[in-house]
Amino acid sequence: MLSKLSTKYALSAVFIAGTAAGIYAQAQAPAARPQRKAPTGQGLLGQAGAADKHIVDADAAERGKKVYIQECITCHGPTARGGQGGSDLVRSLVVLKDRYGSEIGPFLKKGHQTQGSPAAQFSKEKIEDLADFLHLKVGDTLRTSPLFRAQNVLIGDAKAGEAYFKGDGKCTQCHSPEGNLKGIGAKFEPVDLQQRFLFPKPGFGRGGKPTMVTVTPPTGPAVTGTLVQIDDFNVSLRDADGEYRAWSRINGLKVKIDDPYAAHAQLLDRITDKNIHDVTAYLETLK
Amino acid sequence: MKRLKLITAFAGLATVVFGQGALDNSKLLKPPTTDWPTYSGDYTGQRFSPLKKVNDGNVQNLSLAWLYRINAPGATATVFKANPIVVNGVMYVTIPDHVWALDARTGREIWHHVHKSEGGIHLGNRGVGISGNWLYFETPDCKLVSLNLKDGKERWQKSICDLDQMYYASTAPIIVKNHVLVGVSGDDLDIPGYFESRDPETGELQWHWSVVPKKGEPGFETWPNEDAAAHGGGMTWGTTTYDPELNQIYFGTGNPQPVVAGKSRQGDNLYTASIVALNPDTGKLVWHFQPSPHDTHDWDNNQVPVLYDGEINGQKKKLLSVACRNGWFFTLDRTTGKAIVSKEYVKTNWAKGVDAKGQPIPNPDKEPQFAGALVSPNQGGAANWPPPAFNPATGLFYVNAARAFSVWYLYDTDDKPEGWGGTDRGGWSESMLQAIDYKTGNIKWSHKWEGSGGRSGLLTTAGNLVFAGDTTTNFVALNASTGEPLWHANVAAPVANAPISYELDGRQYVVVGAGDMLFGFVMYGK
Numbered sequence: 001m002l003s004k005l006s007t008k009y010a011l012s013a014v015f016i017a018g019t020a021a022g023i024y025a026q027a028q029a030p031a032a033r034p035q036r037k038a039p040t041g042q043g044l045l046g047q048a049g050a051a052d053k054h055i056v057d058a059d060a061a062e063r064g065k066k067v068y069i070q071e072c073i074t075c076h077g078p079t080a081r082g083g084q085g086g087s088d089l090v091r092s093l094v095v096l097k098d099r100y101g102s103e104i105g106p107f108l109k110k111g112h113q114t115q116g117s118p119a120a121q122f123s124k125e126k127i128e129d130l131a132d133f134l135h136l137k138v139g140d141t142l143r144t145s146p147l148f149r150a151q152n153v154l155i156g157d158a159k160a161g162e163a164y165f166k167g168d169g170k171c172t173q174c175h176s177p178e179g180n181l182k183g184i185g186a187k188f189e190p191v192d193l194q195q196r197f198l199f200p201k202p203g204f205g206r207g208g209k210p211t212m213v214t215v216t217p218p219t220g221p222a223v224t225g226t227l228v229q230i231d232d233f234n235v236s237l238r239d240a241d242g243e244y245r246a247w248s249r250i251n252g253l254k255v256k257i258d259d260p261y262a263a264h265a266q267l268l269d270r271i272t273d274k275n276i277h278d279v280t281a282y283l284e285t286l287k
Numbered sequence: 288m289k290r291l292k293l294i295t296a297f298a299g300l301a302t303v304v305f306g307q308g309a310l311d312n313s314k315l316l317k318p319p320t321t322d323w324p325t326y327s328g329d330y331t332g333q334r335f336s337p338l339k340k341v342n343d344g345n346v347q348n349l350s351l352a353w354l355y356r357i358n359a360p361g362a363t364a365t366v367f368k369a370n371p372i373v374v375n376g377v378m379y380v381t382i383p384d385h386v387w388a389l390d391a392r393t394g395r396e397i398w399h400h401v402h403k404s405e406g407g408i409h410l411g412n413r414g415v416g417i418s419g420n421w422l423y424f425e426t427p428d429c430k431l432v433s434l435n436l437k438d439g440k441e442r443w444q445k446s447i448c449d450l451d452q453m454y455y456a457s458t459a460p461i462i463v464k465n466h467v468l469v470g471v472s473g474d475d476l477d478i479p480g481y482f483e484s485r486d487p488e489t490g491e492l493q494w495h496w497s498v499v500p501k502k503g504e505p506g507f508e509t510w511p512n513e514d515a516a517a518h519g520g521g522m523t524w525g526t527t528t529y530d531p532e533l534n535q536i537y538f539g540t541g542n543p544q545p546v547v548a549g550k551s552r553q554g555d556n557l558y559t560a561s562i563v564a565l566n567p568d569t570g571k572l573v574w575h576f577q578p579s580p581h582d583t584h585d586w587d588n589n590q591v592p593v594l595y596d597g598e599i600n601g602q603k604k605k606l607l608s609v610a611c612r613n614g615w616f617f618t619l620d621r622t623t624g625k626a627i628v629s630k631e632y633v634k635t636n637w638a639k640g641v642d643a644k645g646q647p648i649p650n651p652d653k654e655p656q657f658a659g660a661l662v663s664p665n666q667g668g669a670a671n672w673p674p675p676a677f678n679p680a681t682g683l684f685y686v687n688a689a690r691a692f693s694v695w696y697l698y699d700t701d702d703k704p705e706g707w708g709g710t711d712r713g714g715w716s717e718s719m720l721q722a723i724d725y726k727t728g729n730i731k732w733s734h735k736w737e738g739s740g741g742r743s744g745l746l747t748t749a750g751n752l753v754f755a756g757d758t759t760t761n762f763v764a765l766n767a768s769t770g771e772p773l774w775h776a777n778v779a780a781p782v783a784n785a786p787i788s789y790e791l792d793g794r795q796y797v798v799v800g801a802g803d804m805l806f807g808f809v810m811y812g813k
Contacts, residue, residue: 044408047427048475050450051406081703090705091477091518096451141699141706142475148707150696153658191696191712194659198694199713230737231759232772265715268692269634273652273660276694 042144054099054135064133067126071114080137090138101127104134150191154281156274161282164275171279174263177286185286194280198268201261209260213237215247216254227257308436309420310374312462316531323373323787326414326459327674332528332593334676334746336788340795341810342750346764346774349797352809353394359385359401366783367800368411370459370674370744373789374436378798379417380805383409383427383457388439391798392791394807398439404428407455408472413526413672416460416467418487423467425456431469431490445490447471452478460485461527463536463567466493470523470538474585477544477705480521480559484570494570498523498540498558506557506575515552518705520544521559525589526674530605533622535564535573537594537607541587542579547655548699548708555580560588562609562617564624574624577646578611583654584637584695584711585666586613591674592621593684597725599627608725610675610686612668613637615647616728630728632721633669633690637662655695655709665693666711673744674785676753681767683731684723685753687742691716718742718758722770732770744785746797754797756782762799762806778806 036055039046068080077083080090089095098104105127108119122130140147165171175181188196202208215235216222223245225237235255236246247253259265305311310324318337319328327334341349357365364383371380378391384404388397407427416423421442422434429448434441447469448454454473461468466484480498485491498521500506502513510516522541529536543552543559558572560579565572579586590609597606599618607621608628614635618628626645638647653662667689675686692715699708718741720734736758743756751767757775762782764774780802788797797808 044410045475047406047408048453048455048473049406050428051404053406053451079701079703081701081705088514088703093451096476138476141477143707143710145706148698148710150659150698150712151657151700153696155658191659195694195713198661198692199715201715229759231757231761231775232737232763233761233775268661268663268715271661273656276661277658 039144045142045144048142052099054131056132056136056139058136060129060132061136064129064131064136067130068133071116071119072130074115075113079140080134089134090141095134095138098131098135101131104131153191153194153277154284156277156279156281158278158281158285161275161278161280164279165282169267169271169275169279181283181286183287185284190280190284193283194276197279197283198264198271198276200264211260212258214256214258215245216256217247218252230255230257306420306437308375308377310417310436312418315462319789321790322375323371323789324417325372325461326370326416326526327528327591328787330463330529330531331595332526332591332674332677333595333679334674334744334785335678336746336748338748338788338790338795339750340790340793341748341752341788341797343752343766343773345810346750346752348812349764349774349808349810351776351806352392352796353807355389355394355396355805355807357382357385357803359399364409364411365803366411367803367805368672368783369414369800370784371787371798371800371805372415372417373787374417376791377436379415379422379436380800381412381414381424383412386415386422386424386434386439388436389805391789391796391807394805400434400439400441402426402430402432402444406450410455410457410472412457412459413524414459416462418462418467421487423460423462423487425458425460425469427455427457429454429456429471431456431460431467431485433490443490445485447483447485448473452476454478458524459526461529461536462487463527463529466567468527468536468567470525470527472522472524472541474520474522474542474544474546475706477518477520479517479519480523480541482523482538482565482570484567496565496570496572500557509555509557511551511553518544519552519556519559520546521561522587523589524587525672526591528592528594528607529567530594530621533605534566534568535621536567537562537564537592537621539563539588539590539592539609541589542582542585545699545704546585546707547583547695547710548697548704549581549583549654551703553581556582560586562588562592562607562619562624564621576617576619576624576626576644578609578615578617579613579649580646581649582613583649584613584662584664586611586664586668588612589672590670593675593677594621595677595679595725597682599726606725608677608684608723610670610684610688610721610723612664612670613647614664614669616684616723617645618725618728628726628728632686632723632728632730633664633688633719635663635669653695655697655711657697657700659694659696659712661692662695662711663690663692665691665714665716667691667716671742673742676745676747677725678747678753678767680749680751681722681747682725683767684725685745685747685755685767686721686723687718687745687755688721689716689718689739689742716740720745720753720755720765720770722753722767734765734770734772741781743782743799746786746788748788754786754799756799756801760801762786762801776806776808778804780804
């Protein structure tokens, strides 16, 4: 049993790698089926699971969805997470251990109940399509799924947001809706707008306003410039002429940092979730 | 009398023939000097070195003795997040799927073992465990592998988790008597967490402790139903500490699952996000304490439970302290698990106060929301896997901490959310090294790092030093009593693990990992 399983796994691994689809087709499927490529760009999260895990073919999953609606949905539910009488299939070991029907097929062939056609007579193609659909539903619950994304964040009151912007929020000290925030609502999706106003400081290499620093040596004049690097031991900057200047932080060297984002950092301790949702609703109106 | 008991505890191992490089397991019971024989140096989790050849008066003279750089074509996760183990002058260190033996005096490679992987998340590996002639390590594809110490040849491998459920394994096995203690990871498919003891000779299961109780067991009442409990999470990827006198092991458990969308698992969700004490021989739960009841912020509680003897109100006590990912510091009576101190070590905004047991009470408004809730800490937490340190001489608990905000969103609109069901986004953070008074939880000193990000594990020594990585690429020594930075070396990549220290031929070494490099510092002369 074990060795049979592992041969199957080995075969599907070859199939995935795309080097010997022919062998697979001979051993497993009568008609040539599209080659499956592991999705790329999923990084660390995409590594989860076995190297030979089932890779979903979108077309097959679409066909499988039709079969699922016809034969399974009333019991196992619209997302296959269980429903009237049927168990949760996206957490079922029969599904999680399956590769291209290897477990789902034998399970159904034993004569599992359906909404119509006898499961024992399902064709190989039908089973494979169902397998693709069920693996797709498993994938829908992962962080790598395209469904893994924010819902509606526009639940706030734009009027209250405007009042906060001009009042307690003190936003007008640095911003105005006609000035530097003009049209901001049109530039970003609401959730990105919300993120942007709470955390405007961009990450590494994404520009943004430079941090200014003034270094005053014990002898000699103060030098102001754009901060390049600071730690407990050294500080460096680029001065107005574009010159790189560096000091060791010893002998009473004075360092003063001017972080343009400081007001936004301080906001985090004050602002309520209601304020946040209201301000987002307000900024969204600045189109 | 006590001593006798400890010796007999190892009697079983004394019958085997030890090789040249073999670990005399009784060293695990003492603070580390010529060796660093287990993850934290010894069973206490203190990461305290009694060595003082390097101290607050001469640390300026610490110099680089060697540099080792990974040369492993095809390796993916080439960052030294592992804690090196040193036994008889040989250092054993890992990245996922790779183990090296290095000469601890020179950094020269002695052998290199490569595990052929069948998948799994290659996030990091925390290092090896050693008992007698044998080495043990876990792999991303769910294997516990045993190697021969002298040549790195494989003795056996055993599966300890199921890749098809997206488990993976990364922890450094801890050896307690004739038990190899292993934990598992995996946060994707709503799977149950567990912790196991394996036979050091064969790798066979000795006992299996399920983090989430089954129907009818105490704690089950903190779950709405069997289905939620069976998929309740609680991974066990932290390190384990051990009190031989009480015969209790201590470790933390991970967040419940589904990770962020908690609606179908109402209740406290025991024993996830908890600190637990188990009997190492039976795997039976002795006590538990839950820092994050009904967690919805991925705040795994796998931070190191540090053991030490202290004084509370003039009474000597066996204590345990943890600086948790959720921003709270606890001192517990480790005999009973009763809380003595419950206090934030960085400011947070998710708790309404503490209950009668000393556990924080989560504010439901700060659970993730569809429109977002601003929460501190963020997902990374106020502390994470990098281990803290405790110095018995200063009485201070040190942790490299972050104060961070992010917005927590629910994504999954299903009646039965599964997987993460949401996440946090964005953020702002600042980083600081906190020195905490264990008796009160008060911050004795705080050293704020310039900038943010980066965090390393810690080492503290009898030389009144704390060794840490800063938020840039410096390896720093600070005065353990005052927090004053005394020495640093730019190691060209953020410090990625926790430093260790050992003495060979009368010279004290301090070793730290940064990126794909290990740096061996040494004090020459007197």
